[in-house]
Amino acid sequence: MNVSMTVNNTSYERDVEPRTLLVDFLRDDLGLTGTNIGCDTSQCGACTVHIDGAAVKSCTVLAAQADGASITTIEGLSINGELHPMQRAFTEKHGLQCGFCTPGMIMTAVKLVESYPEPTEEQIRHGLEGNLCRCTGYQNIVQAVDEGARLTEAHSPFESTPAEHQITLREAERRAWERSRT
Amino acid sequence: MTTTTERAFGASVARKEDARFITGQGRFTDNLTQPGMVHMAVVRSPLAHARIKGIDTSAATEMPGVVGVFTGQEMADAGFGGIPCAWVVPDSDTVTPPHPPIAIDTVRYVGDAVAMVVADTDANARDAAYAVDVDYDVLPVVVDVRKAMDPDAPQLHEEAPNNQCFHWVVDGGDVEAAFASADVVVKETITNQRLIPNAMEARVALARWDDAMGELTLWVTSQNPHIVRFLLSLDTPVPEHKIRVIAPDVGGGFGSKLAHYPEDTMVIFASQQVGRPVKWAETRSENYLATTHGRDHIAEVEMAATKEGKILGLRAKTWASMGAYLSTASTGIATILHGLILSGSYDIGAIHEDVYGTFTNTTPTDAYRGAGRPEAIFMVERMVDLVARELDMDPVEVRRRNLIEPFDDGHEVATGLVYDSGNYVGALDKALDMFGYEDARKAQAKAREEGRLVGIGVVTYTEICGLGPSEVAGAVGFGGGLWDSAIVRFHPTGKVTLLVGVSPHGQGEETTFAQIISDQLGVSVEDVDVVYGDTAKTPMGWGTYGSRTTAVGSGAIMGAVSQIKDKGVKIAAHMLEAAEEDIEFSDGVFSVKGSRADGKTIQDIALAANTAWDLPEGVDPGLEASSFFNPGNFVYPFGTHIAQMEVDPETGEIDFQRYVAVDDCGPVINPMIVEGQVQGGVAQGAAQALWEGAVYDDDGNLVTGSMMSYAIPKAEFLPNFELGKTETPTNVNPLGVKGVGETGTIASTPTVYNAVMDALAPLGVQQVDMPLTPERVWTAIQEAQKGGQ
Numbered sequence: 001m002n003v004s005m006t007v008n009n010t011s012y013e014r015d016v017e018p019r020t021l022l023v024d025f026l027r028d029d030l031g032l033t034g035t036n037i038g039c040d041t042s043q044c045g046a047c048t049v050h051i052d053g054a055a056v057k058s059c060t061v062l063a064a065q066a067d068g069a070s071i072t073t074i075e076g077l078s079i080n081g082e083l084h085p086m087q088r089a090f091t092e093k094h095g096l097q098c099g100f101c102t103p104g105m106i107m108t109a110v111k112l113v114e115s116y117p118e119p120t121e122e123q124i125r126h127g128l129e130g131n132l133c134r135c136t137g138y139q140n141i142v143q144a145v146d147e148g149a150r151l152t153e154a155h156s157p158f159e160s161t162p163a164e165h166q167i168t169l170r171e172a173e174r175r176a177w178e179r180s181r182t
Numbered sequence: 183m184t185t186t187t188e189r190a191f192g193a194s195v196a197r198k199e200d201a202r203f204i205t206g207q208g209r210f211t212d213n214l215t216q217p218g219m220v221h222m223a224v225v226r227s228p229l230a231h232a233r234i235k236g237i238d239t240s241a242a243t244e245m246p247g248v249v250g251v252f253t254g255q256e257m258a259d260a261g262f263g264g265i266p267c268a269w270v271v272p273d274s275d276t277v278t279p280p281h282p283p284i285a286i287d288t289v290r291y292v293g294d295a296v297a298m299v300v301a302d303t304d305a306n307a308r309d310a311a312y313a314v315d316v317d318y319d320v321l322p323v324v325v326d327v328r329k330a331m332d333p334d335a336p337q338l339h340e341e342a343p344n345n346q347c348f349h350w351v352v353d354g355g356d357v358e359a360a361f362a363s364a365d366v367v368v369k370e371t372i373t374n375q376r377l378i379p380n381a382m383e384a385r386v387a388l389a390r391w392d393d394a395m396g397e398l399t400l401w402v403t404s405q406n407p408h409i410v411r412f413l414l415s416l417d418t419p420v421p422e423h424k425i426r427v428i429a430p431d432v433g434g435g436f437g438s439k440l441a442h443y444p445e446d447t448m449v450i451f452a453s454q455q456v457g458r459p460v461k462w463a464e465t466r467s468e469n470y471l472a473t474t475h476g477r478d479h480i481a482e483v484e485m486a487a488t489k490e491g492k493i494l495g496l497r498a499k500t501w502a503s504m505g506a507y508l509s510t511a512s513t514g515i516a517t518i519l520h521g522l523i524l525s526g527s528y529d530i531g532a533i534h535e536d537v538y539g540t541f542t543n544t545t546p547t548d549a550y551r552g553a554g555r556p557e558a559i560f561m562v563e564r565m566v567d568l569v570a571r572e573l574d575m576d577p578v579e580v581r582r583r584n585l586i587e588p589f590d591d592g593h594e595v596a597t598g599l600v601y602d603s604g605n606y607v608g609a610l611d612k613a614l615d616m617f618g619y620e621d622a623r624k625a626q627a628k629a630r631e632e633g634r635l636v637g638i639g640v641v642t643y644t645e646i647c648g649l650g651p652s653e654v655a656g657a658v659g660f661g662g663g664l665w666d667s668a669i670v671r672f673h674p675t676g677k678v679t680l681l682v683g684v685s686p687h688g689q690g691e692e693t694t695f696a697q698i699i700s701d702q703l704g705v706s707v708e709d710v711d712v713v714y715g716d717t718a719k720t721p722m723g724w725g726t727y728g729s730r731t732t733a734v735g736s737g738a739i740m741g742a743v744s745q746i747k748d749k750g751v752k753i754a755a756h757m758l759e760a761a762e763e764d765i766e767f768s769d770g771v772f773s774v775k776g777s778r779a780d781g782k783t784i785q786d787i788a789l790a791a792n793t794a795w796d797l798p799e800g801v802d803p804g805l806e807a808s809s810f811f812n813p814g815n816f817v818y819p820f821g822t823h824i825a826q827m828e829v830d831p832e833t834g835e836i837d838f839q840r841y842v843a844v845d846d847c848g849p850v851i852n853p854m855i856v857e858g859q860v861q862g863g864v865a866q867g868a869a870q871a872l873w874e875g876a877v878y879d880d881d882g883n884l885v886t887g888s889m890m891s892y893a894i895p896k897a898e899f900l901p902n903f904e905l906g907k908t909e910t911p912t913n914v915n916p917l918g919v920k921g922v923g924e925t926g927t928i929a930s931t932p933t934v935y936n937a938v939m940d941a942l943a944p945l946g947v948q949q950v951d952m953p954l955t956p957e958r959v960w961t962a963i964q965e966a967q968k969g970g971q
C-alpha cells in the first residue's frame with residue numbers, strides 16, 4: 001500500500017506492506033537508522049519519535065497509521081546543524097554511555113520538558129517511565145533532562161510546540177488510527 | 183575545552199563519542215547493510231529437552247523470498263564444527279560436551295537452534311521459519327542447578343554423568359582447625375539467582391563471504407572481536423588471516439557480548455551457501471532465550487569467628503549452573519573469578535570452597551557484570567553481617583576488626599592471591615562520614631521505636647579485575663592471553679591516531695585514552711582519534727571485559743608513549759643542535775633545558791619525522807610506536823557502600839532511601855566517566871537484590887521471557903546515588919589505575935540486601951530470597967510475626 005508522510009521536513013511517498021511498522025519504515029525504507037529498536041513488546045522506548053508533536057514509540061504504530069503525519073526523528077532534531085539544547089544537555093551531563101537508548105531518551109525528554117518546563121526530579125523520573133537504559137542507572141539522564149529544560153527555556157529557536165497544538169500520546173495515536181481508516 | 187595547558191588527566195572532559203549518538207548517527211551493527219544482503223531467521227526449539235526425529239523444510243523453502251533453509255547436519259558437512267569453550271579450568275575434571283551451532287539430534291534448552299532460514303527480507307525469513315516443521319520426542323527436563331546432580335535427574339550429555347561439568351576446589355589455611363576453635367559459626371544458604379543481561383541493543387551478526395578471495399568479513403555485536411576471530415578460525419573452515427571481524431558501535435554488553443555465539447558461524451555458513459551477505463538481527467524475545475544469562479549460583483556457606491568478632495574461616499559448598507552447553511568463558515566464572523576472591527577485604531586465615539558446575543536445560547550462562555565476583559562478595563559480606571548479628575555487634579565494627587591494614591605493594595590472602603594495594607579503612611571512614619553513619623543509626627533506633635522498619639546496610643568490598651597476567655591466564659586454563667596492545671601513530675600535521683586491541687562499548691575510552699595521550703604527549707584531546715573494534719585495523723588484543731580496558735590497555739598506551747618520547751628527543755636534539763641528554767620534554771615541547779621558548783613542539787617533530795628530510799643518523803622515518811603490555815598482576819579496586827532502605831510492614835514494599843558509594847580505582851582519568859560507571863553498576867547490582875530474576879518452570883520454559891515479565895529498573899525505581907572516592911594507586915601499570923566497570927554491581931547487591939535484612943532484623947528475619955519482591959518480603963514478615971506469637 002501507498003503511504004506518504006513528512007519526516008524531518010522532507011515529504012516521502014513509499015509503497016509498503018500493510019504490516020510494516022513505522023520504526024521499520026523509518027529505518028529500512030527511509031534509511032533513518034538513528035531510531036533504534038530495543039525490544040518487541042513496546043517496553044524500551046528506544047524507538048521514540050515525534051508524531052504530530054507527540055512522543056510516540058514508533059514500534060507501536062504501523063507506517064500506514066502514520067500516513068499523512070508529520071514526524072520528527074532524532075536526525076531531524078537539530079536545526080541548521082545546531083544541536084537541540086536537549087542533545088547538548090545529554091553530552092554535558094554524561095547522560096549516555098553506549099548510546100543505544102539515547103535517541104529515544106532525547107525524543108521523550110524534549111516532549112517531557114514541554115509539559116513540565118521546570119520539571120522536578122520526580123516528574124523527570126516519572127516522565128521517563130517508558131524509556132529503559134541499561135548503562136547509566138538514569139542519574140545523569142535525569143540531570144541531563146533537567147539541564148535540557150533549563151537550556152530549552154533560554155533558547156528561542158527551539159520553542160515548544162504552542163500549547164494549542166500540543167496533544168497527548170493517546171490523542172496522537174487516536175488520530176493516527178482514524179487516519180489509517182479513512 | 184581542554185587545551186594543552188590544562189592537564190587532561192583527571193578532568194571531566196565531555197565524551198568524544200557522544201556526537202554521533204545524540205544525533206542518531208551511531209554505527210550499530212543493525213544499521214549496516216551490504217549490497218545484495220539477505221536476512222537469516224533462526225528456527226528455535228520450543229522444548230527444553232527433546233530428541234529431533236525429523237526436520238521438514240519443504241514448506242519453508244517454497245515461501246516467498248526464501249533463498250535457503252539449512253540444518254545443523256548441513257553445517258557439519260560443510261566443515262563447520264562445534265562452538266568451543268575457551269576456558270577449561272585445570273584440576274576440576276571439566277567436561278566439555280559437543281556444542282553444535284545448530285542442534286543435530288537433540289535440543290537441550292528452549293531457544294536451542296534447530297534450523298535457519300535465509301530470505302530477502304527479515305519478515306519473510308521469520309515467516310518461513312514458522313513453516314519449518316520439526317518433529318520432536320520429548321525428554322525429561324531439569325532446570326534447577328542443585329537438582330541436576332540428583333541420582334535420578336534427567337541427563338543432558340552422555341559425556342557428563344550426573345550432569346556434572348566440573349568439581350573445583352579452592353583451599354587455603356587450616357579450615358578444620360579454624361572452625362574447631364571458633365566461638366561462633368554462622369550458616370546460610372545463599373542464592374545468587376539467574377539474571378538476564380539485557381544490553382539495550384540485542385545481538386546482530388552480518389557476514390560477507392568473498393568467494394574469489396576466500397575472505398570473510400563479520401560485523402558483530404562483540405566485546406572482543408579479536409577473540410571472535412581466533413575462535414572462528416577454529417570452528418569454521420576459514421583460516422584466521424582471511425577473517426576480518428568488526429565490532430562497530432556496540433550497544434552495551436555487560437558480559438553478554440563476550441561469548442562467541444552459534445549465530446556468528448551460522449551467518450558465515452549461510453553467506454557461503456547463498457553467495458550473498460547475510461544478516462541476522464536478534465529480536466528481544468530471542469535475546470532472552472539465546473543470549474547468555476548470568477549467575478544461577480547456590481552456596482551453602484559457613485563462617486567461623488571468635489566472640490570478639492575476629493573471622494577465622496569461611497567454608498562453602500556451591501553449585502553453579504552452566505546452562506545446557508558451555509559458553510566461551512562459563513567455566514572460569516564460578517571458579518577462578520569467584521573462589522579466589524572469597525577473602526574479600528579481610529584477613530581470613532582459612533578458606534575452603536567446593537564448587538560444582540552443573541548442566542541444566544536452560545540457556546547457557548556466561549559473564550554478567552562482575553562475573554563470579556558478585557557471588558563471592560555477596561557471600562562474604564552477608565556472612566560478616568550474620569556474625570555481627572550473632573554477636574550483637576555493629577556490622578561496621580566487625581568489619582573494622584577484620585579489614586586488611588593499608589598496604590601499597592602486595593598483600594597475600596589465604597586463597598593464594600596477592601592483592602596489589604589497598605586502604606580499606608580509608609574508604610570505610612570516608613563513606614561513614616558521607617553517610618553520617620552515627621546519626622543515621624540514632625535515627626534508625628528512633629524509627630524502630632515508632633514501629634518503622636528502617637535498615638542500613640554496609641559493605642566493604644574488594645574485587646579482582648584488570649584481567650590479567652597472561653601466565654596466570656594460562657595456568658588457570660583460559661585459552662588465550664590477557665595482555666593488550668596499542669599503536670600510537672603521529673600524522674605529518676601532528677594529529678594522532680591511537681589504535682588499541684581492547685574494544686570498549688559505552689565505557690568511554692574513546693575519550694579517556696585520548697586524555698592519556700593528551701596528558702603524556704601534549705596534543706589536545708580533539709587531535710587524538712581512538713580506533714578499536716576492527717581486527718583489520720587494530721593490533722591483536724583481548725577485548726573489553728573484567729574491567730581490564732583501562733587497567734591493561736593504558737599499560738600498552740604508556741609503552742608506546744615512551745617510545746614516541748624517546749624518538750622525539752633524538753629528533754629534537756638533532757634539530758636544536760644539542761645533546762640528547764640536554765633535551766627535556768614537557769607539555770608537548772622538546773627543548774634544551776632552560777630555553778623552552780626555542781623548543782620544538784611535538785607537531786614539529788611529527789612533521790620532521792614524517793617528511794624525513796633531515797633526520798639524525800640511525801633514526802628511521804615516521805613517528806609511530808607499537809607496544810604490548812602484559813600486566814604483572816591483576817588490579818584490586820575496593821571501597822565501601824552504604825544504603826538505607828525502609829520496608830512497609832503492611833505491603834512488604836521497599837523504599838530505596840539513600841545510597842552512598844566510595845570507590846577506589848586508583849588515579850581517576852575522567853571523574854565524570856568513572857561516576858557514570860559506578861552509577862550504572864550500582865543500579866544493576868541493586869536490581870539483582872530488589873527486582874530482577876529469571877524464572878524457569880519445571881518444563882524448562884522461561885517464564886520471565888520478555889521486558890514485560892523481567893523487571894529491568896526504570897528511572898522511577900532508583901534514587902540519586904551519593905558518590906565519593908579515594909585514590910590508591912596500583913604498581914601493576916604505569917598510570918597506577920584500576921578498573922571501575924564492575925565495582926558498583928559487585929558492591930551494591932549485598933549492600934542493598936544487608937540494608938533490607940537490617941530493616942527486618944527486629945522481626946527476626948534474616949533470609950529472604952532475591953529478588954526482594956514485596957510479596958516475598960511481606961510473606962517473610964507474616965511468617966515471622968506468626969512465629970513470634
Ligand code: FES
Nearest residue numbers: 039042044045059
Ligand atoms: S522498540 Fe522497544 S518500545 Fe519500541
Ligand code: FES
Nearest residue numbers: 097101133134135
Ligand atoms: S546508554 Fe546504553 S542503554 Fe542507555
